[in-house]
Amino acid sequence: xxxxxxxxxxxxxxxxxxxxxxxxxxxxxxxxxxxxxxxxxxxxxxxxxxxxxxxxxxxxxxxxxxxxxxxxxxxxxxxxxxxxxxxxxxxxxxxxxxxxxxxxxxxxxxxxxxxxxxxxxxxxxxxxxxxxxxxxxxxxxxxxxxxxxxxxxxxxxxxxxx
Amino acid sequence: xxxxxxxxxxxxxxxxxxxxxxxxxxxxxxxxxxxxxxxxxxxxxxxxxxxxxxxxxxxxxxxxxxxxxxxxxxxxxxxxxxxxxxxxxxxxxxxxxxxxxxxxxxxxxxxxxxxxxxxxxxxxxxxxxxxxxxxxxxxxxxxxxxxxxxxxxxxxxxxxxxxxxxxxxxxxxxxxxxxxxxxxxxxxxxxxxxxxxxxxxxxxxxxxxxxxxxxxxxxxxxxxxxxxxxxxxxxxxxxxxxxxxxxxxxxxxxxxxxxxxxxxxxxxxxxxxxxxxxxxxxxxxxxxxxxxxxxxxxxxxxxxxxxxxxxxxxxxxxxxxxxxxxxxxxxxxxxxxxxxxxxxxxxxxxxxxxxxxxxxxxxxxxxxxxxxxxxxxxxxxxxxxxxxxxxxxxxxxxxxxxxxxxxxxxxxxxxxxxxxxxxxxxxxxx
Numbered sequence: 239x240x241x242x243x244x245x246x247x248x249x250x251x252x253x254x255x256x257x258x259x260x261x262x263x264x265x266x267x268x269x270x271x272x273x274x275x276x277x278x279x280x281x282x283x284x285x286x287x288x289x290x291x292x293x294x295x296x297x298x299x300x301x302x303x304x305x306x307x308x309x310x311x312x313x314x315x316x317x318x319x320x321x322x323x324x325x326x327x328x329x330x331x332x333x334x335x336x337x338x339x340x341x342x343x344x345x346x347x348x349x350x351x352x353x354x355x356x357x358x359x360x361x362x363x364x365x366x367x368x369x370x371x372x373x374x375x376x377x378x379x380x381x382x383x384x385x386x387x388x389x390x391x392x393x394x395x396x397x398x399x400x
Numbered sequence: 401x402x403x404x405x406x407x408x409x410x411x412x413x414x415x416x417x418x419x420x421x422x423x424x425x426x427x428x429x430x431x432x433x434x435x436x437x438x439x440x441x442x443x444x445x446x447x448x449x450x451x452x453x454x455x456x457x458x459x460x461x462x463x464x465x466x467x468x469x470x471x472x473x474x475x476x477x478x479x480x481x482x483x484x485x486x487x488x489x490x491x492x493x494x495x496x497x498x499x500x501x502x503x504x505x506x507x508x509x510x511x512x513x514x515x516x517x518x519x520x521x522x523x524x525x526x527x528x529x530x531x532x533x534x535x536x537x538x539x540x541x542x543x544x545x546x547x548x549x550x551x552x553x554x555x556x557x558x559x560x561x562x563x564x565x566x567x568x569x570x571x572x573x574x575x576x577x578x579x580x581x582x583x584x585x586x587x588x589x590x591x592x593x594x595x596x597x598x599x600x601x602x603x604x605x606x607x608x609x610x611x612x613x614x615x616x617x618x619x620x621x622x623x624x625x626x627x628x629x630x631x632x633x634x635x636x637x638x639x640x641x642x643x644x645x646x647x648x649x650x651x652x653x654x655x656x657x658x659x660x661x662x663x664x665x666x667x668x669x670x671x672x673x674x675x676x677x678x679x680x681x682x683x684x685x686x687x688x689x690x691x692x693x694x695x696x697x698x699x700x701x702x703x704x705x706x707x708x709x710x711x712x713x714x715x716x717x718x719x720x721x722x723x724x725x726x727x728x729x730x731x732x733x734x735x736x737x738x739x740x741x742x743x744x745x746x747x748x749x750x751x752x753x754x755x756x757x758x759x760x761x762x763x764x765x766x767x768x769x770x771x772x773x774x775x776x777x778x779x780x781x782x783x784x785x786x787x788x789x790x791x792x793x794x795x796x797x798x799x800x801x802x803x804x805x806x807x808x809x810x811x812x813x814x815x816x817x818x819x820x821x822x823x824x825x826x827x828x829x830x
Binding site: 252253254256257260263264265267268270271274275285288289290292293295296297298299300301302303304306308309310311312315327330331334335338339341342344345346348349352370373376380 | 408412413414415416417418419420421422424425428437438439441442443446449450452454455457458459462631632635636638639640642643646662663664666667670671672673674675676677678679681682727728729731732
């Protein structure tokens with residue numbers, strides 16, 4: 239299915255982005271420590287940028303977690319469910335998750351618009367709302383991925399029934 | 401209508417929906433029914449994103465994953481073997497200490513059992529320790545060390561309780577050592593009859609192992625010296641650790657390939673960070689709503705109608721946290737429960753730093769607690785054992801941890817005396 243292929247491809251891009259951002263984050267945070275302790279100075283926007291990069295790795299990581307079904311969950315009943323019931327309940331849970339994520343996407347989108355109207359800057363030339371845009375993007379990606387999982391759950395179920 | 405929704409939410413929670421979906425939906429409903437725009441949920445979260453400590457979470461997690469994927473576990477075992485092997489029950493003590501050290505850095509996300517358990521279990525079996533003891537010990541040790549700096553749960557607790565992370569790091573030392581001591585004494589007592597081959601104390605071998613791990617050993621001292629020497633905050637220590645470990649594992653030991661391993665490890669570790677970040681993204685809005693509605697205060701007044709003593713409250717708190725710990729993972733439990741418990745505990749005169757240590761001890765027990773303790777499942781996957789079998793072999797260890805919990809709860813000075821020594825200004829809560 240082409241959608242699945244696209245999903246895999248996005249997953250790869252996310253992996254590289256995570257590596258890149260992490261390396262920048264570690265490099266910048268370490269530079270700040272060195273500058274502060276040895277030269278009593280620092281990059282004025284450095285700390286704020288590092289904090290926002292945490293949001294980026296966080297939300298991209300969460301999007302990957304939705305793809306890999308590895309979000310933290312209670313798992314009280316599902317581990318003990320008989321195999322027959324697993325896929326239908328998974329489809330139900332994924333549908334609910336997609337719905338909640340869609341609402342959270344809207345909420346965070348409105349939050350981002352609010353930031354845009356405030357017009358503050360994260361660093362010279364970079365408005366703050368670019369940095370927080372990762373929140374609606376992340377929730378949006380999770381919505382799509384949970385929705386995609388419903389399809390595969392149902393497909394598996396109908397195939398398994400034959 | 402809302403009752404129906406909450407029943408639905410409870411149902412999908414039991415069926416294994418992600419916790420952030422659960423708390424997200426509760427936050428959406430409560431904000432919506434209070435007539436507040438739901439974007440306020442995200443505003444609350446963004447407020448916390450400006451806390452400087454937040455950076456420590458991805459940095460320490462990445463460093464821990466790098467260590468887990470490199471040959472650090474082998475080097476650690478190679479060092480611990482000659483250090484403890486000459487004692488009676490020495491190898492079991494070695495296992496406990498090695499796991500504790502490793503868990504402090506990997507943040508008890510279960511990596512210890514996967515990375516170290518697989519190394520330690522065959523060693524214990526080779527030395528003719530009983531199988532049930534070895535299995536129980538390896539499963540238990542997956543979370544021992546949770547209270548040593550710079551463990552991720554400690555940092556998260558600090559972030560969500562407002563307690564100082566520097567003080568939490570100090571407070572965890574002796575309770576952590578207490579747990580190690582209790583487990584060690586038990587191991588020696590149980591294995592008196594094991595005909596373990598005593599390894600003579602061999603200074604040469606120790607030096608060789610120290611040289612082998614020479615780059616990793618200074619790390620705890622760098623972190624301690626950095627923080628308590630006043631050179632670095634916890635998040636700066638995290639930056640130094642991540643940078644240092646990255647250079648050491650990739651360029652000095654060359655255990656990991658920059659192009660093949662690092663991207664994979666970055667992705668794996670950030671999946672964990674991501675699932676923590678989204679939970680707090682939605683839980684912050686939810687808990688701050690509850691606090692605005694003064695739910696903790698009402699709860700406190702309700703509790704006070706039948707609990708008046710601090711000590712009875714601590715007992716009830718322990719029981720409550722054991723239940724939470726057996727239902728939820730440690731990260732979600734901290735994010736959701738801590739903001740609600742802190743105001744209540746303050747009313748009862750419990751020090752927030754001491755509360756943190758109690759909290760973590762409870763959650764450490766939660767890792768072993770049937771039915772769904774994480775360590776039980778990891779061990780069952782890693783060693784292909786049935787869960788029921790693991791319930792039995794970990795039972796004595798579970799009871800020992802409960803004993804430690806009682807000591808830690810009712811002896812606040814064990815956690816606090818170092819803090820009061822080094823930070824004489826901090827108020828002593830009566």
